[in-house]
Amino acid sequence: MAANPMTQFEVYRIGPEIKIGAFDISFTNASLFMVVSSLAILIIFNLGSKKNSLLPNKVQLLAELSYTFVSKMISDTAGSKAKPYFSFIFSLFMFVLFCNMFGMIPYTFTVTSHIIVTFVLAAFIFIGVTVIGFIKHGLGYLKLFVPSGVPIVLLPLIVVIEIISYLSRPISLSVRLFANMMAGHTMMKVFGGFVISLGVVGGWLPLSFSVALTGLEILVAFLQAYVFAILTCIYLNDALNLHH
Amino acid sequence: MIKKIFFQLVFFNLFFLKEVFAAESGGMPQLNPEFWISQIFWLTLTFGILYVVLSKLILPKISANLELRKSQIQENIEAAEKQRESSEAKLKEYDDIISKSKLEANNIFKEARENVLKEINTKKETLDKQIDEEVKKVEQEINLLKKGASEKINKIAIETTSELLVKLIGTEVNNSSISAIVDDLSKRNGNKYYGN
Numbered sequence: 001m002a003a004n005p006m007t008q009f010e011v012y013r014i015g016p017e018i019k020i021g022a023f024d025i026s027f028t029n030a031s032l033f034m035v036v037s038s039l040a041i042l043i044i045f046n047l048g049s050k051k052n053s054l055l056p057n058k059v060q061l062l063a064e065l066s067y068t069f070v071s072k073m074i075s076d077t078a079g080s081k082a083k084p085y086f087s088f089i090f091s092l093f094m095f096v097l098f099c100n101m102f103g104m105i106p107y108t109f110t111v112t113s114h115i116i117v118t119f120v121l122a123a124f125i126f127i128g129v130t131v132i133g134f135i136k137h138g139l140g141y142l143k144l145f146v147p148s149g150v151p152i153v154l155l156p157l158i159v160v161i162e163i164i165s166y167l168s169r170p171i172s173l174s175v176r177l178f179a180n181m182m183a184g185h186t187m188m189k190v191f192g193g194f195v196i197s198l199g200v201v202g203g204w205l206p207l208s209f210s211v212a213l214t215g216l217e218i219l220v221a222f223l224q225a226y227v228f229a230i231l232t233c234i235y236l237n238d239a240l241n242l243h244h
Numbered sequence: 245m246i247k248k249i250f251f252q253l254v255f256f257n258l259f260f261l262k263e264v265f266a267a268e269s270g271g272m273p274q275l276n277p278e279f280w281i282s283q284i285f286w287l288t289l290t291f292g293i294l295y296v297v298l299s300k301l302i303l304p305k306i307s308a309n310l311e312l313r314k315s316q317i318q319e320n321i322e323a324a325e326k327q328r329e330s331s332e333a334k335l336k337e338y339d340d341i342i343s344k345s346k347l348e349a350n351n352i353f354k355e356a357r358e359n360v361l362k363e364i365n366t367k368k369e370t371l372d373k374q375i376d377e378e379v380k381k382v383e384q385e386i387n388l389l390k391k392g393a394s395e396k397i398n399k400i401a402i403e404t405t406s407e408l409l410v411k412l413i414g415t416e417v418n419n420s421s422i423s424a425i426v427d428d429l430s431k432r433n434g435n436k437y438y439g440n
Contacts, residue, residue, distance in 0.1 A: 006271070006272060006273060007273075009272065009273045009274055010273040011273065011276075011278070011279040011282075011283070013279075023281045023282075023285070024278070024279070024281055024282055025281060025282045025285040025286070026279070026282050027282075027286070028279055028282055028283070028286075030279065030282075030283050030286065031282065031283070031286035031290075034286050034287060034290040034291075035286075035290055037290075038290045038291070038293065038294040041294060041298070042294065042297055042298070042302070045298065045302045045303075045306070046301075046302055048306065049302050049305035049306045049309060050305075052308075052309040052312060052313070054313060054316060060309075063306055064306060064309065064310060067303070067306045067307070067310065068310070086303070087295065087298055087299030087303050088295060088299070090298060090303060091291065091294050091295040091298050091299070094294075094298075095291055095294060111287075113274070114274050114283060115274050115275070116274070116280045116283050116284065117283055117287055120283075120284050120287055120288075121287070121291075178274070182272075182274065
């Protein structure tokens with residue numbers, strides 16, 4: 001019996017230890033679920049794009065609905081200029097969604113409940129968006145920190161706040177996803193523990209909570225993937241269409 | 245069997261309730277940097293492969309499928325539109341033909357009626373003329389007969405009176421005196437006998 005609600009987040013090696021130089025890149029349970037999620041995405045979308053019938057079957061419909069969903073999300077938030085980044089945002093959304101969803105299956109590992117994973121994704125997005133912004137607008141991208149229509153007296157303060165908020169983007173983006181996933185899974189574990197410890201007599205209440213929490217967590221799993229993707233779109237929009 | 249194990253587990257855990265929650269140690273495994281590099285490596289690898297395969301192979305196919313379906317549906321709609329238009333045109337043509345033929349039929353009917361009426365009129369006129377002529381002829385004949393009839397009657401009356409006189413009296417009387425009397429009588433009473 002796993003007693004500690006945090007033990008579900010422990011990473012352990014599967015198979016031999018692999019080292020490149022000083023770095024340990026062993027295959028772990030986290031790696032396993034990254035591979036599983038990616039493979040699931042590839043299999044589903046490959047099946048969904050294989051045959052093109054005028055009346056799509058279920059898998060094809062799923063793939064095409066996801067495609068139009070993400071494409072609409074991007075065009076709504078970042079406009080038509082964001083079309084070249086569609087594949088990246090689609091992969092990102094699907095990867096986060098599938099990692100979240102696989103984490104909902106009992107005895108699995110939730111990849112996105114690790115700050116390092118979400119932070120690497122967020123940092124990559126942050127650096128990418130910043131690079132795109134500077135390529136598209138040159139030094140004019142710095143105007144992002146100077147909102148128009150602000151009194152000159154307030155300008156130094158506003159600029160500092162804008163810069164801090166810009167720099168905290170990767171942190172807020174990564175911590176949001178990581179904290180949501182970790183908190184949800186911890187809570188489910190705690191309620192599960194209550195069910196066991198209270199037994200047949202008192203266990204029904206935490207069990208019903210656990211059932212309700214499962215539904216909520218599935219919602220959160222989807223919602224956080226959506227939020228992650230849509231925030232990426234919003235950052236991309238800042239870089240592509242300088243509004244300030 | 246399963247039930248038994250389940251209840252055993254429940255009571256076992258109740259027994260060790262304290263130990264269940266006392267096993268807090270080490271805090272969050274997320275902050276243990278032991279496998280950070282491994283996670284970064286595998287994330288980059290799996291996400292990279294996912295991105296490449298999706299963007300190069302799968303997403304273009306889905307996009308093409310969607311486009312194809314869109315264009316197919318558009319084509320079908322256009323074809324349906326065309327067919328609708330052509331059928332409307334044909335319907336109009338049909339209506340035109342029907343109204344034209346109705347008009348023609350009307351004209352033909354009118355012409356035929358006029359022709360028949362003309363023929364009837366001409367025939368009627370000729371018949372009327374013939375009838376008039378014949379009536380005139382007959383009237384002339386009647387007039388002639390009427391004129392001749394009074395003279396003949398006078399003659400017959402004169403002859404019969406002369407013969408009657410011969411048989412009654414036995415002597416011949418002068419014809420001219422008898423005729424004068426008959427003429428006088430016929431003039432006086434001619435209306436009574438001839439209706440003139």
